[in-house]
Amino acid sequence: MHNQLSLPGQPDALLLDVKERSDKIMNYFLVAYFLVGLFLAGFYGTWLIGIGVGSICLVAYYSTKALLPGSTLYQYVLSAVFGLFMAQFIYQMHGMFEMHFFAFVGCAAMITYQNWKLQIPIIVVVIIHHGLFSYLQDAGLPDIYFTQLSYFDLLTFGMHIFLTAVISFICALWAFQLKKYSELQVAQSIKMTEMQKEVQFTLERRQLSEEKNRILESIGDAFFAVNNDWTVTYWNNTAEKVLKTSRNTILGKNLWDVFAGSVNSESYKMYHEAMALKQYVHFEDYFTPLEKWYDITAYPTEDGLSVFFKDITERKIANLLLLESEKRYSDLFDLSPLPKWVVDIETLRFLDVNAAAIKKYGYSREEFFLMTIRDIRPPEDIAKVEQLINGPMNSDGLTKRGTFTHKKKDGELIQVDIQSNGMNYRGKKAKLIIAHDITDQLKHITEIEKQNKKLKEISWIQSHIIRAPLVRIMGLIPIIKNLAPDDPEREKILEYLDLSANELDDVIKNVTQKISS
Known part of the structure; x- marks a missing residue:
């Protein structure tokens, strides 16, 4: 019996968060129900029932949870336990009608697990209890406390069970809708993540x-x-x-x-x-x-x-909608496309990391929790860590710095833009840090600057070095035209022309070599 969201790529943290949050709430409910039983025992002296049945319910729930930690069976046991507590309270108060409403409280409490099937055990217990005890009371069996009515006929029983089923159905529908809404929010976030693509370049040899x-x-x-x-x-x-x-x-x-x-x-x-x-x-x-x-x-x-x-x-719109309607869901942190983590200001240990950080840096969640933020920095950059953590806030509430170097698990160094915000994380002073990988963008800027430098060098060659031999050639051509074929100066001018042409050819070869390099 497992009720898990099967969304592809969904982080386990979503299920774990819903389960842990609901388990904490149920601890309070169970303690409250047990104390109610002790309180009710004082009216008719039903101490044995209050302590005995209440203890059995608690043992059944917590033992199942401890013996099968990876299963959701304990949640179904919990649903049945709420029904048993209702039966206990009815008996303790000698059939007081108002005690039946504790079953409805249990139905409402089970909604937090977002599993409509958890309404089934409690409704089964209610039906069995009402059918059996009404029959025994109507049969005249003594000390069967079910209702303070003298007789509980079939029509009354049917209406009672029908209304209970309606309330249980509403609670199940609510739990089902909550689950679907959670799946929708996760699907939308995953879709946004997939839309973020790495910048790619295909460089070919051209001008x-x-x-x-x-x-x-x-x-x-x-x-x-x-x-x-x-x-x-x-x-x-x-x-x-x-x-x-x-x-x-x-x-x-x-x-x-x-x-x-x-x-x-x-x-x-x-x-x-x-x-x-x-x-x-x-x-x-x-x-x-x-x-x-x-x-x-x-x-x-x-x-x-x-x-x-x-x-x-x-x-942006999706984030605003999520912030307005789903502020209670902490998976917003885990589903961010940018690596994020929460760091203890005093020890610099990782208190939480999101899925993007795990994917980007190559460490598992468990490995991150054994590390400090120093472990993802090269040795020469460790001194900057304290400056970032303890740095002042900007007017927008974020601490902003320049480019930092981070080290991934495989040793690769990347350049990141860091932003952080102070927060209180489970009673500890911490900072939420966001890392934006800008390695590729910096490479693009460097490549463009290199190309601009080459263009400037070629421009200078064209305007200075090529011009000199070209001017000499242009000046010698009119002279040679005016010389007689047998003039001795003609041969010397031809040598000058040959020399200038060879020089111009060398310059052109040099420019061609720069273009192709």
Whole structure:
């Protein structure tokens, strides 16, 4: 008897969280039911029933749970135990009608497990108890306390069981709907995770200008570049689609002239900050004209600013809906597409990690819990850990730093953007840390800068070295035309022409070699 969500790729933490949370609630219910039995024993002196039956119920539940820790059988036992407690209370109060409502309380409590089948044991116990005890009481058997009515006929029994079944059905339906809603939220989060793709490049040997365009057009993110005067120098196809602005409209124009409505926006401020401080920035911003949210990373270069961004509106809307309607579900942390973990500020030990961190870094959840945050840093970067953990907060509540180097289980080093937020985690001072892998983006920027450097070198060769022999050739040709065929100077000028031509040929070979390298 197992009631588990079978969603592909779903982390075990979701089931574990629902189970553990419900188990804690049931501990309070069981203690309360046992104490109610002791309280009721004082009315008619039913101490033996209150202690005996109550203890048997508790032993049945906790022994099943201890002997079969990997099974959900104990939950079905718990459902039956709630029915038995109802029967005990009815007997203790000599058939007081109100004691029947404890069965309804048990039905409602079982909803938290999100398993409609758990309503079956309690309703079976109620039917057996009511049928047997009403028959025995109507038969005149003494000391059978079921109801304070003198006679419990079949119609009354039927209506009683029917109403109990209706309430049980409503509770089962509620549990079933909760399970379906949880599955829907998990499926949506997994779908969003699958939509995040790694940026891939296919570099082929072409002329440098074509190769540069291939790199920028092949990345999954939208991309544009501006020079130091904010003139747009590049605008890739994805940027055209995401911002609904063609490159013909914006290339060669001032960015803030085209997007005048964005002046003094968050993007405007962050771009200027990156340009002024020569440090990359990563943030999210809302673009009012298109009613879209974007995830943006801007990198300053020697010539201006390079900006990567992508539309995260669906993810943003989904997150807002989840925050509004599912704040109680901690699987939001585990289903984030970015690696996240919670760290004890004093010991720097991992208190919790999400599935993305496990996948990215290669450690299992159990291995993470035996480690500190120092263990995912190269030795030379360990000193930065304390600075990040104890660093001050920004105005938005996040601690932001530059690029950090992290070490995966297999020894691979990656560059990550770190954000953290202080929190209280189960009574401990901790920090929630989010790691954004920017290794590929940094490589792209470096590759582009290398290509720009080569273009500048070729431009200088064309404007200086090639020009010299070409000018000499152009000057010698008119002279040789004016010389007689037998003039002795003609041979010398021809040697000069040959020398200049060979020099020009060497320069052209040098340029060709740079292009193909």
